[in-house]
Amino acid sequence: MEFRGQIAILSMDVAEDGGMAAGYELKLNSYDLGVDIELYDAIQRLRFEHPEIRCVILTSAKDRVFCAGANIAMLGSSTHAHKVNFCKFTNETRNGIEDASQNSDQIYICLVNGTAAGGGYELALAAEYVMLIDDGASAVSLPEVPLLAVLPGTGGLTRVVDKRHVRRDRADVFCTLVEGIKGKRALDWNLVDELVPRSKLMETAIERAEEFATKSTRPTDKPGIVLEPIAREIADNNITYKTLSANLNRNLSKAEVILHAPGEEPPQNIEEIHTLGSNFWHLAFARDFDDFILHMRANEPEISTWVFKSSGNPDFIEAGDKLLFENGDNWLAREIVLFLKRTLKRLDVSSRSIITLIEPGSCFTGTLLELALASDRSYMLDGVFENSNLPAATIKLTEMNFGALPMCNGLSRLETRNLGSPDTTKKFKSEMSNNLLADSADELGLVTFIPDDIDWEDEVRIAIEERASYSTDALTGLEASLRFAGPETIETKIFGRLSAWQNWIFQRPNAVGDEGALQLFGTGKQANYDRKRV
């Protein structure tokens, strides 16, 4: 990473021996999950630690190669689950790049200074502007179908037709051409935005970056905050972060996650948020929760149900929500809300059943209430527990529930829940800041069930046990279908359509069988395909 005033140059320079696992070399700037984690970290830090950066030039430090995409030997030797999980994360990172450009005014442009193949071109597609070296040799390509019998798995197909509006017949030609497309045709077909001669590469990129930078509203004179290392402890069945802790029950395939409200009065003004930096609860929670989701996805595939509870003072969350909302024009407040948005989107697309339990002592208010709204179902105790002094649980809507944290479909979770009755939003607004007891929450449609003390334990237990007894694959398909009612966007297409096709293809013998293309790639042997269509 190199910084030049308002411009950062992020150069990909993958160490061949830097792979996460043995058995493959990361040649030609190809990547595995480890590389993408580093990319994700760089993007996050650019947002929080560098408010002065208005434009990022994404390029390669290698000569004549931009990026060869996901490492094929790594894919070929990975389990189905790892492939799918890897694609999900890389997709989220690409979406995060677009979020930075479109919502943080930190605009990504891409200087493709050599060949960009497969995931390499998909990385470029995440940028707002793509420059390609015009050297008579370097091409952009999506050769997955002809070469590997799988799809470009990081949004390439969707972005080609839906973001860049490449005509669908041209897209068909492009995606079946092993050698890709270079030069004038790449420009004519809108696969790239500009051709640049080798002699003027960085000069031109800086020029474009400066043009984009003038359109940005990011402050050039404010200091960033430091993203301190995340404090976490991982034991066999317990995971502890500052703002949440989880207990794993492997018999029931569930994690019980307790979200902790801030332990002390939130800051009084935006300056105090800056001072707190990554210790400010809302940011700390976003980071902890983000890390938790990724840890669970990658390392705990058998924990199929995530059960959320919460504890602490809901007023502290509400105050933080309010402060962030009132300072919407402050760059840091904006970044924190956008980070919360991305993290909650990650939750939505996690292939885990999500159940929220709202009990006395809980604090499902505003930002945390989004977790209940993101759940496949929620239970709220009506009344109190017999052996407890805690008053009845309440939930509360804050400004954060009305569009600041949209889902992939572009709607708030409240809107998605109430597609049939758009007027409901008005009703919700009139309840903002009210403490809602179970019966009101039920009447408003904010929770699924409101058992009382007598039924609570049985009802919750049966729901979790039943969930554990169902096929995890069927649940994944069910949840992916029910969570995103309403309009579709590039993101829902990528996660809901492209990924589902890829999941299917990632299992088919033509790709992963002993004679499949993904297995035989690089061996010189020809794949042997079943020619039947289904």
Add this chain to the structure above:
Amino acid sequence: MEFRGQIAILSMDVAEDGGMAAGYELKLNSYDLGVDIELYDAIQRLRFEHPEIRCVILTSAKDRVFCAGANIAMLGSSTHAHKVNFCKFTNETRNGIEDASQNSDQIYICLVNGTAAGGGYELALAAEYVMLIDDGASAVSLPEVPLLAVLPGTGGLTRVVDKRHVRRDRADVFCTLVEGIKGKRALDWNLVDELVPRSKLMETAIERAEEFATKSTRPTDKPGIVLEPIAREIADNNITYKTLSANLNRNLSKAEVILHAPGEEPPQNIEEIHTLGSNFWHLAFARDFDDFILHMRANEPEISTWVFKSSGNPDFIEAGDKLLFENGDNWLAREIVLFLKRTLKRLDVSSRSIITLIEPGSCFTGTLLELALASDRSYMLDGVFENSNLPAATIKLTEMNFGALPMCNGLSRLETRNLGSPDTTKKFKSEMSNNLLADSADELGLVTFIPDDIDWEDEVRIAIEERASYSTDALTGLEASLRFAGPETIETKIFGRLSAWQNWIFQRPNAVGDEGALQLFGTGKQANYDRKRV
């Protein structure tokens, strides 16, 4: 089928021994592909042969059971390809029911007079209004996930949240309840529109049907036309219909399909169309082509590429297009256009590569031009063939290309091609009725490539040979992703998202392995699931 004035009563009464294959009994009004073909035929005939029918009551002739959905033993014993193809066809039939209600003013309501499980409830969901018997026992249910480890495969998940706007957490509960939901809760959750006591079932249904009938514009005093049997000959490698013929090349996995323009002057007015009935070219073509697509999908899975050519007088097609367009308020003209629309949609969602070759002597005008626009790519000869007297090929836009035949995404094929430049429509309109030579067609973006005589043969041959060398699964995923750029609708969600997830699940051991739920259903044995999430 029973006719009562403006109302038809279509009662499902499946013969247990009427299955298409051996090894299963069609108990409880469960269905297989054969039953659904009959349903499809009934719906088509209602549209064409019964203009007087304004409302159709869909119900069951069995006592206490409406429909048990797709036959599980049939599914369990079917190949993956058959399962997928079966679901595609049943989905198209359900979409056809909605098309009748929404665009033909032949409105379907459903009288669920007993239990409706799985595909049974999905059939009801295709209706505009669902009445459920209130007998304390009959429920609607989607028990696929808990019972069979697969998804409801006929649009149920999508229609529950996107058409009926059932709240997503309630949908989650509903879709994981084996016994389903009955009575007041079914009504409260909007799973049905009305509860009816047993004593007043048909009385109430007729009453509602009459209310819907008053909103319809279908003529009550016009005679229908008869859909004569389709004339076709199927030999080993040749298929012949009146309006098209196909030659199969099994080495290259391709069918070369020649579309024949009308052989004679088209009718001069709408009355002549009525007289010609199903012999009118546009209707005959829709029926032949529809039948051809279905035949190829079900019986020729290894024919992976469909290559379209055409021959005949394009003026006759143009004249027919014009006549249909000018008589848009005539019920029969409307039905013919809607049928063409549905047939072309079937083409769009067929998992076959589609290539159109536009040569001298061809007639890709208006309606037939849609096939070129539906293709994954098209080639148009620039100039003439050296050894031929035929003049250079032209194509022509007619009224039919501007929205009368929308794709599943709600856009015309022209609009989908030109998402990036909406103004293009104006440009296209100004070219309507002009004979467009290859260079103009290319400039307008209506064709993919325009090789000349010298390059034609090689270029086309290589494209087809290359296609045959790729993995059919990867091509299916590629085509499904590139064909439907732009907005999403219930239909694109069903074909592009739900079906893709189902394809995946239909291959997973949890469903179809020796210990999978679909295999063990009915044996009394418990499925043994891999509990890992991917």
